[in-house]
Amino acid sequence: MVKEIEKSGMPIVHMVNMVPVSKGNGANRIVKTYAIAYPMHDANESPEIQKKQRYEIVGKALQLLNTDIQDQTVAE
């Protein structure tokens, strides 16, 4: 779905845990998430830290959208 959207020329970031699978499939902008079952924050942390983590990880994705990349790029 990621590639289909990008084909239209719209930049898209895949936020995913299994980065090698996404990379192998050909996604160009990838952000690694915390875990398969809890992507946007670490389930072991306090709600305050989790809130910060969500803000940061979305921030990483936004940064990739703003960046002129030359090759598949992963933000860990």
Next chain:
Amino acid sequence: MKKIVVYLNQFFGQIGGEDIADYEPTITEGAVGPAAALQAKITDAEVVHTVICGDNYMSSHTEEALTVIGELLKGKEFDLFAAGPAFQAGRYGFACCTACLYVEEKFGVPVVTSMYEGNPAVDLYRMKMYIVKGHDSAAKMRKDLVSFAKLINKILSGEMLLGADAEEYFPRGIRQEVTADRPVVDRVMDMLFKKLSGEPFETEIYIEKEDRVSIALPVNTSETRVAFITTSGFVPKGNPDHITSGSCTYYGEYNLSEYNSLIAGDYESVHGGYDHSFTQADPNVLVPWDALNQHVKAGNIKSLHPVVYSLSGNQTAKDDAKRMAQEILAKLGADVVGAVLLDST
């Protein structure tokens, strides 16, 4: 009598389901679960050990998992390492291939796995190892074990393999020189006449097409409307649109514009491939609606497309995925959306 070690995930290894997908690797004597059924079809070897590892553990702690497996196998005698069958389970397929390649390098034994062609691990790993062609569900276990055992028996016997099609594994891109029965000029003219007259013909060399997409230009997200899509199976409590747990052919559309954050209990997940307890605790873990809104407030995003599109990205058929993406794209275009974040579980 030759010796085989089999690798299974926590489910087939009879430890537990998604709740125990973080299971650290262990080793048991003899054949557990499907390894026992596999044993029945192996002609001249014994399954001496079964290694069991949780799919999530292998995925999220790959280095540690492999190190432990290396330690568990140290000093053990075995002639072949077989993993799976993994059917269409993506994490399991990835785990099987990762474990196999590690064991092959560390212990120098032949390795084999089996899975369905739609398993994402196939495209990634088929050039690196033998992946026997399997079916898409565990209901076909017996059939898959037959072809799995066939290749295992052949590898152990040392007989020459006759190529991917004959031996029922995914082509590895290995070319072996053979002498043809007719001169090339005859074969090429034959093929050309068939092609010109619209008759079926078979190419002698298959040229792989790489399926990559041109990198989209960046945008200034401070000036852009951003949309969020999720394949986590995120739905409002009660799943009013009956989004399925897998093999989705349609998606939900949830207008969240009234909210700055998501409240626990108002949403759940229906995706059949992971533990939902974290979603129940805080649905922002799947759709970070609070963070997205904070970024709008901070000026990092101009505005948010109000609708979140959601499906369960669990064994989605490629064609359905393409079609759904195109449908969503049309809606995004209509709202002048300029960039997308898509998260998967």
